[in-house]
Amino acid sequence: MTEIRFHGRGGQGTVIAAIILAKAFFRVGHQVQTFPVFGVERRGAPVEAYLRLDNKKILARTNVYTPDHVVVQDRTLLQSIDVTKGLKPGGWILINAPESFTGMDAFAGFSVASVDANRIALNHKLGSRTHPIVNTTMIGAFASLLGMPPLDAIAQAIEEEIPISTELNIRAAEEAFREIRRPELTERSNG
Amino acid sequence: MKKVIEGSQAVAEAVRLARVNIISAYPITPQTHIVERLSDFCSDGSLDARFLKVESEHSALAALIGAASSGVRTFTATSSQGLALMHELLHWTSGARLPIVMAEVNRALGPGWNIWTDQTDSLAQRDTGWIQLYCEDGQETLDTTIQAFLLAEMVNLPVMVVLDAFFLSHTYEPVDIPEQEAVDRFLPPFTPRFQLDTNNPCAFGSLVTPDSYMEMRHSIAEGMEAALDLLPEIEDRFAGIFDRRWAAIEPVECDDAEIILVTSGTVTSTCRELISDLRKRGEKVGLLKIKLFRPFPVEAIRRILAPAKKVAVIDRNFSFGASGIFAQEIRAALCNCPGHPPVFGFIAGLGGRDVTKDVLEGIYRQTDQSDRPEREDIWIGLKEVHDAAERS
Numbered sequence: 001m002t003e004i005r006f007h008g009r010g011g012q013g014t015v016i017a018a019i020i021l022a023k024a025f026f027r028v029g030h031q032v033q034t035f036p037v038f039g040v041e042r043r044g045a046p047v048e049a050y051l052r053l054d055n056k057k058i059l060a061r062t063n064v065y066t067p068d069h070v071v072v073q074d075r076t077l078l079q080s081i082d083v084t085k086g087l088k089p090g091g092w093i094l095i096n097a098p099e100s101f102t103g104m105d106a107f108a109g110f111s112v113a114s115v116d117a118n119r120i121a122l123n124h125k126l127g128s129r130t131h132p133i134v135n136t137t138m139i140g141a142f143a144s145l146l147g148m149p150p151l152d153a154i155a156q157a158i159e160e161e162i163p164i165s166t167e168l169n170i171r172a173a174e175e176a177f178r179e180i181r182r183p184e185l186t187e188r189s190n191g
Numbered sequence: 192m193k194k195v196i197e198g199s200q201a202v203a204e205a206v207r208l209a210r211v212n213i214i215s216a217y218p219i220t221p222q223t224h225i226v227e228r229l230s231d232f233c234s235d236g237s238l239d240a241r242f243l244k245v246e247s248e249h250s251a252l253a254a255l256i257g258a259a260s261s262g263v264r265t266f267t268a269t270s271s272q273g274l275a276l277m278h279e280l281l282h283w284t285s286g287a288r289l290p291i292v293m294a295e296v297n298r299a300l301g302p303g304w305n306i307w308t309d310q311t312d313s314l315a316q317r318d319t320g321w322i323q324l325y326c327e328d329g330q331e332t333l334d335t336t337i338q339a340f341l342l343a344e345m346v347n348l349p350v351m352v353v354l355d356a357f358f359l360s361h362t363y364e365p366v367d368i369p370e371q372e373a374v375d376r377f378l379p380p381f382t383p384r385f386q387l388d389t390n391n392p393c394a395f396g397s398l399v400t401p402d403s404y405m406e407m408r409h410s411i412a413e414g415m416e417a418a419l420d421l422l423p424e425i426e427d428r429f430a431g432i433f434d435r436r437w438a439a440i441e442p443v444e445c446d447d448a449e450i451i452l453v454t455s456g457t458v459t460s461t462c463r464e465l466i467s468d469l470r471k472r473g474e475k476v477g478l479l480k481i482k483l484f485r486p487f488p489v490e491a492i493r494r495i496l497a498p499a500k501k502v503a504v505i506d507r508n509f510s511f512g513a514s515g516i517f518a519q520e521i522r523a524a525l526c527n528c529p530g531h532p533p534v535f536g537f538i539a540g541l542g543g544r545d546v547t548k549d550v551l552e553g554i555y556r557q558t559d560q561s562d563r564p565e566r567e568d569i570w571i572g573l574k575e576v577h578d579a580a581e582r583s
Contacts (some may be wrong), residue, residue, distance in 0.1 A: 019195070019363055022195055022363055023195045026193075026195045026365055031364075031365065032195060032364065032365065033355060033362060033363070033364045034195075034362070034363045034364075035358070035361050035362040035363065036357075036361060038221075038306065038307075038357055038361070058364065059357075059461065059463050059464045060460070060461055060464060060548070061358045061359075061362075061457035061458070061461045062358075062461055062545050062546065062547045062548070063545050063547075067546075071452070128209040144275045176483075
């Protein structure tokens with residue numbers, strides 16, 4: 001079983017991100033389970049959502065404590081939340097951050113990847129400068145990182161879940177799929 | 192077709208497929224997604240029903256009592272304080288023999304104000320004459336909601352389909368949504384045995400003297416007993432069309448089990464994983480899932496539990512001054528079996544605290560290592576607190 005934890009803030013579509021990814025994985029034959037951790041539902045408050053993937057029926061009905069991978073939709077969360085909590089060794093941390101971001105050093109020992117989801121989302125008119133909607137962008141990047149699910153499954157899941165600006169969301173996911181930065185892999189391929 | 196949907200949507204899809212005529216509800220977290228979805232179905236025409244907006248849960252059930260009395264299929268959904276507010280009319284529904292179906296999303300009662308899962312809200316209504324069915328996952332919730340209408344209409348008693356907050360209501364997973372044509376074959380249109388009819392004027396809910404009241408109560412008791420016999424028939428009919436079967440109770444690895452854990456709701460799923468792990472290590476442990484709480488399937492439960500050496504009941508609920516509510520019922524079911532096993536009553540997961548596989552394994556170990564329970568209620572994972580009011 002693979003467990004993924006999403007970190008975001010209320011209003012950023014964190015829960016929807018996990019749902020779209022679940023639906024995309026289901027389309028290519030995975031068993032899936034996703035649910036949000038509900039707290040105080042305020043815009044801007046930290047939000048978590050979980051996604052479980054398996055090749056058999058998922059029985060665990062508990063929160064996720066030791067995720068295989070972590071997705072961070074908002075890098076300002078890094079100041080207040082330990083996003084590595086319980087993260088299994090070898091797991092990916094995918095962070096929404098521009099190339100100039102230097103905070104990755106804090107995660108020595110983990111596999112860290114980043115994507116400038118704010119820029120990509122705004123290029124596709126998703127949200128506003130102060131409030132970019134990055135969830136579909138982050139999913140595209142994450143799918144690239146894991147090598148699954150395929151982009152067409154992501155596109156179909158976005159069509160199913162997002163009735164407004166559907167095409168723009170799909171294109172944002174596709175751009176993020178290409179633009180993701182994986183320092184470790186880059187180093188490996190260079191060396 | 193299988194789709195990834197949340198538990199709340201599974202309920203709403205079932206209500207749509209059951210061709211309900213009247214829905215009335217008042218929003219309360221974590222139930223709201225159910226009636227939001229149904230409101231969408233009513234407005235986009237995928238369900239030809241009237242959605243009555245009301246000012247409280249008490250009014251929601253009152254509206255359905257009127258609607259059901261006129262002989263139509265009815266549905267509501269609520270949680271926690273909302274269910275508590277319906278209390279008077281819960282009795283009225285069963286007393287008037289109205290087959291209303293309700294989805295009840297288990298949520299803790301306040302204060303302390305808490306939106307998370309806890310079964311005390313529905314279990315506190317155990318004596319209201321409602322059939323109660325506790326579900327484990329999205330598929331069971333959808334199937335049970337469809338079956339609930341048939342069961343309710345066969346015995347003229349209301350049915351509560353109960354599901355855990357968030358761990359089921361807000362959890363997305365693959366669920367098979369049946370075709371309308373198949374559901375129509377399973378669930379015929381509602382033919383009321385009695386109804387408000389201007390051509391045949393009758394009084395409803397009038398004074399009943401001591402001369403007749405007991406017989407009316409006994410008739411409800413008989414209806415409950417009939418439900419116990421009818422549920423397996425309904426399951427057979429459902430399985431014949433959909434090839435899925437649930438049950439009033441489900442034993443897992445109980446045949447040679449020395450210790451049997453008793454669960455309900457989503458804790459059952461997590462416990463299935465534990466049982467499978469422990470069996471691989473050679474431990475003689477089983478699981479009994481209780482789905483049907485009212486009527487309580489006493490005979491079937493006795494057959495499974497009486498041969499065990501110990502029984503451990505996991506209650507995500509509490510009756511103050513007594514113990515966990517499932518544990519009370521299990522003790523009562525076993526007390527007339529000579530030499531019955533000791534019943535350990537564990538309280539876990541109140542107010543949405545997570546009941547993990549580790550928590551359940553701890554319960555199993557504690558049961559294994561004790562000859563008999565030291566108390567009727569054993570609270571799991573309690574933190575140290577300094578409560579001035581209690582110590583003074």
